[in-house]
Amino acid sequence: MSQGTGLELRPVRTRRDIKAFGDAARTAQGQDPNWVGWLDEDLDLALNPRRSIFVRENDVQGWVALRDGRAVGRILAVRNRAHLDKYQDATGQFGFLEGIDERRLFAALTQCAASWLRKRGLQRMQGPFSASINHEAGLLVEGFEQPPMMRTNHAQPWYAHHLENLGFCRAADLQAYLCRPAESRYPERVRMALARWSGRRRLRLVTMSRRHFQRDMAIVNDIYNDAWADNWNAIPVGEQEARLIARAVRPLLRLDWITLGYWDEEPIAVVSQVPNINEATADLQGKLLPFGWAKLLWRLKIRGLKSSRIPMIGLRRRWQGTRVGGMAVAALMARALENAQRARVERLEISWMLANNRQVLNLCESLPARHYKTFRIFEKSL
Numbered sequence: 209m210s211q212g213t214g215l216e217l218r219p220v221r222t223r224r225d226i227k228a229f230g231d232a233a234r235t236a237q238g239q240d241p242n243w244v245g246w247l248d249e250d251l252d253l254a255l256n257p258r259r260s261i262f263v264r265e266n267d268v269q270g271w272v273a274l275r276d277g278r279a280v281g282r283i284l285a286v287r288n289r290a291h292l293d294k295y296q297d298a299t300g301q302f303g304f305l306e307g308i309d310e311r312r313l314f315a316a317l318t319q320c321a322a323s324w325l326r327k328r329g330l331q332r333m334q335g336p337f338s339a340s341i342n343h344e345a346g347l348l349v350e351g352f353e354q355p356p357m358m359r360t361n362h363a364q365p366w367y368a369h370h371l372e373n374l375g376f377c378r379a380a381d382l383q384a385y386l387c388r389p390a391e392s393r394y395p396e397r398v399r400m401a402l403a404r405w406s407g408r409r410r411l412r413l414v415t416m417s418r419r420h421f422q423r424d425m426a427i428v429n430d431i432y433n434d435a436w437a438d439n440w441n442a443i444p445v446g447e448q449e450a451r452l453i454a455r456a457v458r459p460l461l462r463l464d465w466i467t468l469g470y471w472d473e474e475p476i477a478v479v480s481q482v483p484n485i486n487e488a489t490a491d492l493q494g495k496l497l498p499f500g501w502a503k504l505l506w507r508l509k510i511r512g513l514k515s516s517r518i519p520m521i522g523l524r525r526r527w528q529g530t531r532v533g534g535m536a537v538a539a540l541m542a543r544a545l546e547n548a549q550r551a552r553v554e555r556l557e558i559s560w561m562l563a564n565n566r567q568v569l570n571l572c573e574s575l576p577a578r579h580y581k582t583f584r585i586f587e588k589s590l
Contacts, residue, residue, distance in 0.1 A: 215280075215313065217320050220270035226255050228272045230494055232279035233306040236364070242355040243362050244486040248494045254339060255284075261449045262339055265289065267328060270304065271320055273313055281307030281314070285321035287328050288340060290443040300325035300590075303338035305347070305367065314370035318588075326590045334379055334441075334587040336361070342445050345560065346382045346583025347371070354580065357517040357557045358485045360384065361583055368584065376586040380440055383569070384559035387577035389548035394575045398542035402535065411536055412470040413543055416463040425454040427468060428520075431478045435522035440562055441585075460485055460508065465516075467543050469536035476533065477523045479540035481547060481556075483508055484515035515555040516548055521568065541571065 220229055230251050237243040246254075255270060257263045266288050273281035284304040291299065302321045307313045318333075325333055338344040338361070348356075348363040356362035402408045416424045429450040436442040445453075462483060469477035488507040507513065521541070527533035548556050558577060561568045569579075 214275050215316055216274045217271045217316060218274055220255065220272060220284075223252065223256065225270075225272060226252055228274070228279045229255065229270060229282050229304070232272055232282040234494070235278065235280050236306045236308050237362065240362075240364065242353065244356055244490045245494055247489060247492070251494075254343075261446075261452055265446070265449075268339070269324055271317065273307065273317060280310075281317050283317040283321050284339065285324045285333075286337070286339060287325065287330065288443070290446075291340075291441070294443055295441075298329065298331040299587075300328070300330035300333050301337050301340070302333055302335035303344070305336045305363075307367070307370075309364070309366040311370050311373065314367075315374055318371070318374055318376075322588070322590050330590060332587055332589050334585060336586075341441050341443060346585055349381075349582050349584045351384070351581030354386075355490070356486060357384075357515065357559065358482065359519070360517070360557075360559060360581075368586075371586050374588075376588045379585040379587040381563040382560035382583040382585070383563050383579055384557050384581035384583070385561070385569075385572040385575075385577035386580040387545075387556040387558065387572070387575045389545050389553050389556050392545050392549075392575050395542040395546050395549075398538045402539060405535060407532060407535065410472055411532070411539060413539060414468045414470055414475075416466040416468070418463055421463070422451070422454070424466075424468070425450065427475050428466065428478050428480070428522075431468075431475060431522045431524060432520060434524050435528075437525065457482075460504075462547075465544070465547050467540050469540050471527070471532055471536065476527050477536040477540055478520060479518065479522075479537070479544050480520040481516050481518050481544045483513045484517055484555075484557075485513075487513045487515050512551060514553060515557070516551075516553045518544060518556065518558045521558070521571075537571070541575070545575065 220226060230248055233245045253259050255263060266286055268286050270284040272279050282304055283302055286301040288301055307317060322333055336347050344359050344361055346361055347367055348361050349368045352365060429445055433444040465481040467479055468475050488504050523533050523537055558572050560583060
């Protein structure tokens with residue numbers, strides 16, 4: 209599709225197109241020392257219909273913007289069936305947005321996605337979600353000077369500038385907080401509180417089991433879907449998608465960093481901490497072959513990483529606002545900080561949280577952690 213501006217917008221249909229999709233991000237942000245792109249393997253896993261349950265279950269189309277054969281931008285449009293079934297709001301989504309600093313490029317990309325969504329009966333577009341709110345959500349608008357943690361967005365200041373000039377407005381802000389584990393006395397305070405609490409013997413913390421990995425991951429997913437069911441724009445993660453995600457990330461996880469809270473025999477809460485794989489892949493240029501896997505696993509399993517992320521603090525809805533629920537989350541967060549301290553993690557990010565979720569933000573500030581990044585969801589009528 210020619211745009212009459214020296215740009216060609218090529219639909220993503222083949223593995224060659226997916227590679228160009230990855231190249232577009234490197235063109236747009238590769239000169240920024242803080243940028244860390246997706247691995248080619250992860251991008252193929254997300255976009256290849258033969259491998260991605262998300263692509264097979266939804267209407268998805270990506271485009272790469274080319275100029276003189278060089279990939280200079282990209283976008284993905286999604287008609288998310290789970291979102292539409294739940295909200296009935298005629299809203300489509302866009303994500304994986306990348307581009308060099310050029311207004312007409314961003315105009316061409318967003319107009320192409322808007323036209324595709326409009327033809328499918330949708331009346332509004334919202335994003336970026338790469339590829340849904342359960343994955344990488346929001347566009348970085350504050351905190352450009354810091355490198356991204358795994359599965360969080362990094363962008364250049366001109367991304368938001370161009371979207372705003374094209375009529376996109378803020379729909380929601382998501383925040384990330386940064387904690388220095390070595391400086392935190394939170395675990396000590398929680399131990400003292402638990403010692404005084406009459407219910408302490410009924411609360412158990414259970415680390416994920418390697419032997420029962422699939423069972424425990426199903427419990428984690430069930431808590432996640434319940435805990436976030438009432439959150440803004442939340443949609444459930446299906447069982448098949450959860451299994452595929454678990455299988456893909458299992459080699460990179462530290463199972464002793466994923467902890468469930470049981471009240472008597474009921475799993476009611478979970479806190480997961482993951483090593484910041486971006487720290488280990490930043491210099492791999494997106495390639496795991498031929499030697500990238502060996503470098504990644506050595507850095508992850510032998511040398512260890514200095515940064516980590518807590519992407520999930522989940523508490524079942526019926527326990528939210530209760531003493532039991534509060535103590536369970538506090539105990540799980542204390543365990544996460546102790547794990548980080550033992551591993552000599554220097555930077556721990558908790559993300560993301562809605563900017564108006566005062567309860568969780570207060571928890572972060574009590575660690576203590578400070579707000580250091582903001583990711584914005586934009587929207588526009590079609």
